[in-house]
Amino acid sequence: MTSKINTLKSFSSKFGLLIIAATFAFSFAGIxxxxxxxxxxxxxxDDAADHENMHSEEGxxxxxxxxxxxxxxxxxxxxxHVADGHQMEWAGFQIPLPVMLWTDEGFQCFSxxxxxxxENEAHVHGMEGHAFSMGDxxxxxxxxxxxLKENGGIHGIEEKVMKAEEADLLLAEIAILEKExxxxxTNDEKTSLNNEIAALSTEEKQLRKSAIxxxxxxxxxxxxxLGLLLVLFLMVFIFLRVAKRYKxxxxxxxxxxxxxxxxxxxxxxxxIAVPSIGKQKADKFTPFLLSVFFFIWFANLLGLIPFxxxxxxxxxxxxxxxxxxxxxxxxxxxxxxxxxxxMLAVPGVPKWVLILLTPIEILQMFIKPTVLMxxxxxxxxxxxxxxxxxxxxxxxxxAGSEGAYWGVGAGSAIFMIxxxxxxxxxxxxxxxxxxxxxxxxxxxxxEEAHH
Amino acid sequence: MLNISLGxxxxxxVAFLVVLFILKKMAWKPILEGLxxxxxxxxxxxxxxxxxxxxxxxxxxxxxxLLNKARAERDLLLKEAKEIKEGIISxxxxxxxxxxxxxxxxxxxxxxxxxxxxxxxxxxxxxxxAIEVAEKVVKEKLSNDNxxxxxxxxxxxxxxxx
Numbered sequence: 001m002t003s004k005i006n007t008l009k010s011f012s013s014k015f016g017l018l019i020i021a022a023t024f025a026f027s028f029a030g031i032x033x034x035x036x037x038x039x040x041x042x043x044x045x046d047d048a049a050d051h052e053n054m055h056s057e058e059g060x061x062x063x064x065x066x067x068x069x070x071x072x073x074x075x076x077x078x079x080x081h082v083a084d085g086h087q088m089e090w091a092g093f094q095i096p097l098p099v100m101l102w103t104d105e106g107f108q109c110f111s112x113x114x115x116x117x118x119e120n121e122a123h124v125h126g127m128e129g130h131a132f133s134m135g136d137x138x139x140x141x142x143x144x145x146x147x148l149k150e151n152g153g154i155h156g157i158e159e160k161v162m163k164a165e166e167a168d169l170l171l172a173e174i175a176i177l178e179k180e181x182x183x184x185x186t187n188d189e190k191t192s193l194n195n196e197i198a199a200l201s202t203e204e205k206q207l208r209k210s211a212i213x214x215x216x217x218x219x220x221x222x223x224x225x226l227g228l229l230l231v232l233f234l235m236v237f238i239f240l241r242v243a244k245r246y247k248x249x250x251x252x253x254x255x256x257x258x259x260x261x262x263x264x265x266x267x268x269x270x271x272i273a274v275p276s277i278g279k280q281k282a283d284k285f286t287p288f289l290l291s292v293f294f295f296i297w298f299a300n301l302l303g304l305i306p307f308x309x310x311x312x313x314x315x316x317x318x319x320x321x322x323x324x325x326x327x328x329x330x331x332x333x334x335x336x337x338x339x340x341x342x343m344l345a346v347p348g349v350p351k352w353v354l355i356l357l358t359p360i361e362i363l364q365m366f367i368k369p370t371v372l373m374x375x376x377x378x379x380x381x382x383x384x385x386x387x388x389x390x391x392x393x394x395x396x397x398x399a400g401s402e403g404a405y406w407g408v409g410a411g412s413a414i415f416m417i418x419x420x421x422x423x424x425x426x427x428x429x430x431x432x433x434x435x436x437x438x439x440x441x442x443x444x445x446x447e448e449a450h451h
Numbered sequence: 452m453l454n455i456s457l458g459x460x461x462x463x464x465v466a467f468l469v470v471l472f473i474l475k476k477m478a479w480k481p482i483l484e485g486l487x488x489x490x491x492x493x494x495x496x497x498x499x500x501x502x503x504x505x506x507x508x509x510x511x512x513x514x515x516x517l518l519n520k521a522r523a524e525r526d527l528l529l530k531e532a533k534e535i536k537e538g539i540i541s542x543x544x545x546x547x548x549x550x551x552x553x554x555x556x557x558x559x560x561x562x563x564x565x566x567x568x569x570x571x572x573x574x575x576x577x578x579x580x581a582i583e584v585a586e587k588v589v590k591e592k593l594s595n596d597n598x599x600x601x602x603x604x605x606x607x608x609x610x611x612x613x
Contacts, residue, residue, distance in 0.1 A: 084456065100458075219458040228463055232470040239478035246485030265482060287479035291471050318459035322467060 074392035081310050082384050084224045085143050086112040090308065097226060101138070101145065102217035112220070115140045124157055138216070146215040157213055164211035170204040227311035228319060231298045235291070268293050268435060276439035277446065285442045288330065292323060293435040300380060300427030304420070314430065315380035317373065324373035327438045328366070331445045338449040372437055379430050383423045390416045581610065 069077035088095040096113035114120070115132040122131040124141055131141040131154075139148040139157070151157050174197055181193045221229070238257065245258035254262045268290050273282040299313035313319055341347070343361045345354055390412040398405030588602055 084459065217457065219461055221462070222456075222459060225459055225462045229466055232466050236470055236473055236478075239474055239482070243478040243481040243485075246482050250485060250488060252489075262486075265486070269483070269486075283483070286483060287475040288471065290479055291474050295467070295470075316459065317454070318456045319463045321455065322460055322463040326467070326471075 069395065074389070074396060077392060077395075078385055078388040081388055082312055082315065082381055083143065084222045084312070084316060086140065086145075086220055086222055087116055088223050088226070089310070097221050097223065099145070099220045100218075102219060103147075104150075104216070108216070110134075122154055124154055124161070143222075144215065145218050145220075146213050150214050160211045160213050163207050167204050167207040167211060170200055170207065174200050174204065224311060224313050224316045224319065227299070227302060227313045230311075231295060231302055231313060234298055235294055239294070264294075265290060272432070272436050272439050276436065277443040281443075281446045284334075285330070285439065288326075289435050289439055292327075292438060293431050296323075296376065296434055297428060297431035300423075300430065303380065303384065304423055304427060310384075312381060312384055315377055315384060317377050320373040320377045323376070323434070324369035327372060327441060328369040331369075331441045332365070334442065335445040336448070338447060339445045341449075368437075368441055372434055376430055376434050379426060383419070383426055387416055387419050387423070390419065581606075 086099055087097055094113075094116060096111045096116070099108075099110055099112045099115070101108040114134045115138075117132070120132045120134060122133045122139060124131045124139070131139055133139045133148055133154070137148055138145050139154065140146075146157065148154070148157075151160060177193055177197050177200070181190060181197070184190045184193060238261070242258050242261050245254070245256065249255060249258070269282070269286050272293070273286045273289050276282075277285055296314050299311070302308070303311045303313055303315065335343075343365065344358060346357055346361065349357060393412050394405065394409050397408040585603070585606065588606075
């Protein structure tokens with residue numbers, strides 16, 4: 001029994017250190033890996049000089065990130081790592097994920113490895129990025145899955161892209177005609193121009209309709225969905241254990257994993273929920289605030305572990321959107337008389353000002369959660385982009401000479417370590433900011449009128 | 452990253468809400484309740500300690516008061532005892548003096564009486580002696596009447612009664 005307690009104790013006290021140590025270990029591993037890439041660049045450069053044929057030398061083992069560097073440069077490389085995907089890349093391995101599609105013929109589920117194969121690589125003229133076809137049924141362009149057969153094959157998709165371009169041209173034409181119409185003097189001219197515009201817009205609409213590339217409804221477990229599930233599983237696992245401790249050791253001093261999380265739970269309750277909402281009403285919102293806080297923080301920390309498939313959970317708009325919507329819904333359904341009264345008619349303001357103020361107040365109701373969403377997404381993604389940019393610098397400058405490679409490599413490493421430390425702060429800070437602002441919105445919704 | 456994927460939204464909504472529900476019911480509720488209970492018990496314990504301290508202080512001041520009272524009482528008792536003692540002594544002194552005086556007076560009286568008695572006795576004896584002497588003288592003198600007469604006269608003249 002004693003030994004079990006000791007193990008747990010050491011587990012909790014070393015848990016934080018472990019994360020930090022792992023991050024540093026991986027960040028150095030990242031630098032080493034970057035060096036490998038560098039060597040590959042040099043090899044390839046030599047090959048290119050000799051054979052003028054790089055493609056055949058690339059081989060099957062080349063990671064997809066590296067391919068995006070080849071096709072789109074550092075920007076593509078960075079975006080590839082930040083964006084969501086249907087597979088995970090870990091230390092050069094490609095781990096397939098389940099693709100789940102709701103198609104016209106019902107539910108379909110298969111491995112994403114069907115897409116990411118050399119022989120399935122396709123080129124779709126007019127569509128930027130990478131395309132992988134799966135037999136003749138589906139095609140994935142930039143991680144978006146479309147029907148292939150229904151759209152008339154690759155050729156059909158290219159035609160549709162062209163049609164969309166044509167429609168864009170028509171729109172430009174319509175805009176020119178609209179300007180001419182304004183300048184027209186006689187009624188005859190106007191009517192003829194009107195007819196012309198009407199004809200063009202119907203044509204444009206038809207083109208747009210036929211330019212739609214049909215796609216199945218994609219509910220795949222993508223990289224970030226997996227990360228999300230992992231974080232949520234971790235939260236349930238950790239906090240049920242913590243809760244068990246509270247039940248077992250009622251009224252006693254915290255111990256083990258309970259001791260690790262109690263300061264943070266108290267921080268959210270006493271420094272976020274209570275000051276923003278008020279002591280009486282905070283209890284109702286504290287569970288949600290705690291959940292959101294730990295969700296964002298864990299997600300950010302998971303995303304900071306380098307080469308662990310590069311989760312970008314809180315930097316994915318689809319996920320932060322859900323968080324923002326939940327905040328919006330909770331704020332709205334809890335809004336009391338004072339809240340709505342304040343929104344629809346700010347007290348103590350002249351009536352004519354209300355005409356201006358009320359729409360702004362109503363707009364603000366939607367802007368607040370939107371800002372929450374954008375701030376979180378942008379901050380987390382930006383952190384990832386900066387670190388990846390430093391990695392890219394090594395590639396860019398290192399391709400030139402050995403000296404530049406080592407110099408820039410060392411400089412980038414220092415900056416990356418610095419950025420990592422800042423990212424640790426940001427990981428916590430963004431979780432704090434999101435939770436605090438959500439708490440303030442809840443507070444404004446339940447605040448009683450004070451006269 | 453910035454593009455919205457409906458699939459991800461659906462997964463997030465379902466998973467997040469489920470976890471929110473699970474955590475709220477099974478984690479946050481016992482945790483927050485446990486925290487509250489512990490805080491209350493700590494607060495209660497602190498308050499009890501404070502109360503005990505106050506009680507202690509009250510008790511101490513009570514004790515002090517009691518002690519002071521006892522001391523005052525003791526002082527009073529001592530003072531009274533002293534007074535009584537002095538009273539007794541002075542009374543004894545007066546009594547003794549009175550008694551002494553009385554004894555002295557009695558003694559004097561007795562002496563006086565004794566003296567008177569002694570004198571009386573002396574007188575009697577002297578008288579007896581005188582008589583004896585006189586008898587003897589008389590017996591001798593009376594052999595000569597004139598002389599007897601003369602002697603008696605002289606003797607009587609000589610003896611003065613004080």
